[in-house]
Amino acid sequence: MSNYQRQIILPEIGESGQKKLADTRILVVGAGGLGCALLPYLVGSGIGRIGIIDGDRVDPSNLHRQILYTPDSVGKYKVDEAKQFLLKQRPDIVIDTYSTYLTGLNARKIAEDYDVIVDATDRISSRYLINDTAVLCNKPIVYASIHRFEGQVSVFNYKNGPTYRCLFPKAAEVPNCAEAGVLGTSVGFIGLIQAQEVIKVILGIGDVLSGKLIMYNTLTANQQCFEFTKTERAEISQDFFEKSHMRQYVNTAGFNNNQPDAGTFIDVRELDELPRVNFNQLLEIPLLELNQKMNQLNKFETYYIFCQSGKRALSAAQQMYDAGFNYVTAITDGAEVIANHNN
Amino acid sequence: MTITLKYFGQLAEVFETSEETRDLENINVTDLIKEISSGYDLDHIPYQIAVNQRIIDCNEQVNLNDGDTLALLPPFAGG
Numbered sequence: 001m002s003n004y005q006r007q008i009i010l011p012e013i014g015e016s017g018q019k020k021l022a023d024t025r026i027l028v029v030g031a032g033g034l035g036c037a038l039l040p041y042l043v044g045s046g047i048g049r050i051g052i053i054d055g056d057r058v059d060p061s062n063l064h065r066q067i068l069y070t071p072d073s074v075g076k077y078k079v080d081e082a083k084q085f086l087l088k089q090r091p092d093i094v095i096d097t098y099s100t101y102l103t104g105l106n107a108r109k110i111a112e113d114y115d116v117i118v119d120a121t122d123r124i125s126s127r128y129l130i131n132d133t134a135v136l137c138n139k140p141i142v143y144a145s146i147h148r149f150e151g152q153v154s155v156f157n158y159k160n161g162p163t164y165r166c167l168f169p170k171a172a173e174v175p176n177c178a179e180a181g182v183l184g185t186s187v188g189f190i191g192l193i194q195a196q197e198v199i200k201v202i203l204g205i206g207d208v209l210s211g212k213l214i215m216y217n218t219l220t221a222n223q224q225c226f227e228f229t230k231t232e233r234a235e236i237s238q239d240f241f242e243k244s245h246m247r248q249y250v251n252t253a254g255f256n257n258n259q260p261d262a263g264t265f266i267d268v269r270e271l272d273e274l275p276r277v278n279f280n281q282l283l284e285i286p287l288l289e290l291n292q293k294m295n296q297l298n299k300f301e302t303y304y305i306f307c308q309s310g311k312r313a314l315s316a317a318q319q320m321y322d323a324g325f326n327y328v329t330a331i332t333d334g335a336e337v338i339a340n341h342n343n
Numbered sequence: 344m345t346i347t348l349k350y351f352g353q354l355a356e357v358f359e360t361s362e363e364t365r366d367l368e369n370i371n372v373t374d375l376i377k378e379i380s381s382g383y384d385l386d387h388i389p390y391q392i393a394v395n396q397r398i399i400d401c402n403e404q405v406n407l408n409d410g411d412t413l414a415l416l417p418p419f420a421g422g
Contacts, residue, residue, distance in 0.1 A: 167418075180421060
């Protein structure tokens with residue numbers, strides 16, 4: 001008997017619905033609280049191929065809610081740990097992993113291989129990037145997000161319907177789970193509403209939440225639905241995409257004497273490059289080791305990055321920005337200038 | 344007229360309530376928002392406004408009627 005017999009006997013699914021699931025490829029952006037909640041159920045439903053993209057490694061503070069990971073996962077890429085779990089659950093599924101962050105440079109190439117995009121990220125800028133990528137690639141997005149005990153769920157760009165920019169036209173960062181706090185059951189609950197929408201979109205059953213925003217409060221069990229329409233202003237072109245997502249993101253500044261009191265410096269030169277610079281708050285992390293050591297840094301701290309000329313600092317700051325660090329400045333002055341100012 | 348106001352996410356935290364009612368003379372959405380936000384710093388919180396569960400365009404002039412519900416909806420980031 002088929003593993004899927006219990007869902008195939010549902011009149012809304014049947015053999016043809018099961019085939020649709022098997023033929024569908026979905027991309028899950030973010031393997032955090034939402035991703036961990038929805039992935040096992042989507043895998044279990046018989047979806048044929050799942051891509052997971054996330055450049056984060058597992059941190060002990062993730063374990064209370066990101067249920068695909070164990071203490072042994074700490075320090076390892078989330079996507080690799082998630083894949084290992086999900087393949088045990090269903091050895092015949094195809095899982096593609098991308099241990100990197102979605103950026104303006106890689107988003108379209110990755111998204112083109114999938115039929116549905118699941119936005120399970122934890123940053124507003126990623127949500128706009130996913131939105132604009134999906135519009136250009138003509139893919140529906142199933143969206144969810146969390147603030148403390150409240151969740152939002154919607155479906156964007158479904159059959160040319162309204163998008164995230166129609167719902168929230170103004171971009172501004174707001175606190176994520178690391179900043180605001182979250183309970184595992186809340187994010188798990190919202191992640192399962194999101195998973196249900198993915199199945200509805202694939203099968204074309206029920207009322208897909210296109211043009212509808214569900215607000216769910218997990219403390220009061222109160223659910224409200226708000227309607228929104230497509231707006232002309234939110235038109236997304238190739239040119240708009242490049243301007244919004246492919247420009248240099250990071251802050252740059254010359255060295256000034258206020259910086260040493262305002263944050264931590266990171267010297268990304270090799271340890272034998274001279275002159276060495278002394279600050280009270282200084283980390284020495286050669287550029288090549290940055291990716292590996294990034295999980296020891298705090299995403300909400302202010303960092304000033306410098307090197308010998310400013311070039312490596314820019315590249316390091318970009319890597320950190322893409323990894324979710326919000327307050328990173330690349331110093332355009334080289335170490336010699338900084339050492340002269342400082343000593 | 345009586346208007347019900349609903350706040351979500353960070354806005355519920357700023358206003359220290361998720362719902363309140365206000366008795367007002369004839370008022371439109373723009374003026375009501377000015378009134379409720381005076382004394383609060385909402386500059387760093389983006390939000391959309393829904394009247395009777397329908398999200399309105401920020402440039403739309405909407406008059407309110409007795410019994411209407413206004414909801415302030417910020418985007419959430421967490422995942």
